[in-house]
Amino acid sequence: EVFVYISSVIMSACCIAMLATNSFTVVLILLFIFGMGYGTVMALDWAIGTEALPSAHDGAKDMSVWQLGFSLPQLLAVPPAGAIIASYSKDIAFGSTSVGWVIVFIFISVCFLVSPMFLVMTRNVR
Secondary structure: OHHHHHHHHHHHHHHHHHHOOOOHHHHHHHHHHHHHHHHHHHHHHHHHHHHOOOOOOOHHHHHHHHHHHHHHHHHHHHHHHHHHHHHOOOOEEOOOEEHHHHHHHHHHHHHHHHHHHHHHHHOOOO
């Protein structure tokens, strides 16, 4: 549980830090650090998901629904994020970063910080 909280903070900090740099090398380093946090969160999410399965008999069906919980929000987030980025593409903040990207990255960072709170709901799954 502690690893999820730490990893979420790392991912959120990397998103904010990417807004503040124009260096491709720095972005690659931040993405590497972000990837370590993301990998930790995903591994723990799947571990918790397997512990929360109601029965071994329906495990494949339940895990496919679990995967939809990851994939569907990513799919549904693209159109609104694109609209925000396009709407504010002419406004500049942080050097050469458009305000649209700043809004999207700050929203993502907040989501990364809030998401571990839902882990509390799965403490006593069995």
